[in-house]
Amino acid sequence: MRIAVVGSGIAGLASAWLLSRQHEVTLFEAASYFGGHTQTHDVEQHGRRYRIDSGFIVHNPAHYPLLTRMFDELGVASQPTTMSFSVHSQASGLEYNAATLDTLFCQRRNLLSPRFIGMVRDLTRFYREAPALLDAPGNSPTLGDYLAEHGYGSAFRDEHLVPMASALWSSPATQILGFPARYLVQFMANHQMLQVAGRPQWRVVQGGSSTYVRALRAHWSLHERLNSPVRAIRRDANGVVIDSADGLEHFEHIVLACHSDQALALLTDADEREHAVLGAMPYQANDTVLHTDASVLPRRRKAWAAWNAWLPRDPNEACTVSYCMNLLQGIDAPEPFVVTLNRSAAIDPDKVLARMQYHHPVYSHASVAAQARKPEIQGRRRTWFAGAYWGWGFHEDGMRSAVDVAAALGVPWPIGGAAAHAVPSAAAEMQA
DSSP: OEEEEEOOSHHHHHHHHHHTTTSEEEEEOSSSSSOTTOOEEEEEETTEEEEEESSOOEEOTTTOHHHHHHHHHHTOOEEEOOOOEEEEETTTOOEEETTSHHHHTSSGGGGGOHHHHHHHHHHHHHHHHGGGGGGOOSOOOBHHHHHHHTTOOHHHIIIIIHHHHHHHHTOOHHHHHTSBHHHHHHHHHHTTOSOSSOOOOOEEETTOTHHHHHHHHHHOOSEEETTOOEEEEEEETTEEEEEETTEEEEESEEEEOSOHHHHHHHBTTOOHHHHHHHTTSOEEEEEEEEEOOGGGSOSSGGGOOSEEEEEOSSTTSOOEEEEEHHHHHTOOOSSOOEEEESOGGGSOGGGEEEEEEEEEEOOOHHHHHHHTTHHHHTTGGGEEEOOGGGTTSSHHHHHHHHHHHHHHTTOOSSTTSOOGGGSOOHHHHHHO
């Protein structure tokens, strides 16, 4: 069959890679590179060259089994990394790095701070009590309501849990507090984050994450269309007509591996169900800067972590996150390489290496309910939807959605073995 895949993030890459084993596939990408959030920058500093990631960074075999399987099949090497997390409050001057007891109390005065000790106590209580949400009947409260109902302090809420979730989902605090509490706890439980010990070893791709994109392109056989934005899509009795920079083309099936809002905008004949489901899963833009300005990291070097949340003085402003890529990618360099989201004005322009804008899904009770309605639109009128928005918004979710689409179109993975879609879906895990 002739199949079009629109979008080359992980969902589009994996869909094209798998489907091209048995079908004639054309991959459309509006940008000048394949990969979407998988983007590695070649940087030269002080006479040395570095490859720095700015989008997809980490994975682990336990919670990214499909992605790990693809890396193994392609021969993509990885290396261990740290997932340490720090917080710096502009208003109070609080700094801590949750990696060890020494870095947690890098400000020794916090050993005698009732507020800080209360935050640590609430953290261990949350680990102990929050899993009960997974077995509670009915709809869960929002995270904000849950924390208030159970008497968690403002220090734990504002200086740990919300910044941590904001860093994970690149979302402002107000949106995090509106998350379904069960949704957040299910994610944390699934990723072994509700425990102090026994957490998984996280890994990064050696040589930068775009290494796996190069490996995919070396192994697949399909029609590549870079710099080829799709303008419109309509369905007819015989298939799908795509209007792109290359003109009108007809395909038997289409995989929309772009974001949910982009997919809806492209469908000129979207029906009521497509509007209802896709329209309930919006995305938000996040300004992203790769730079070498250490001033956005905590003042104390001991507080530097892989993920560094910054809490602004004005509580109405969104907290932001800066990733220390030296720690994450194991880079030995005389100055830090930092990826900062939504704090562009604070960065010295002379230290900026690249500017990007990434879009991330926004989660709410409505979006989680829309995920459960996926069967209502999937595969109808020869149209398939793949993307990380069907799960928690991470690489494995995009990979899983692609594997499910490929299996539905007659390409189980691996061919001749157990089908990959036998792994429980992320959507099913979330609804448990």
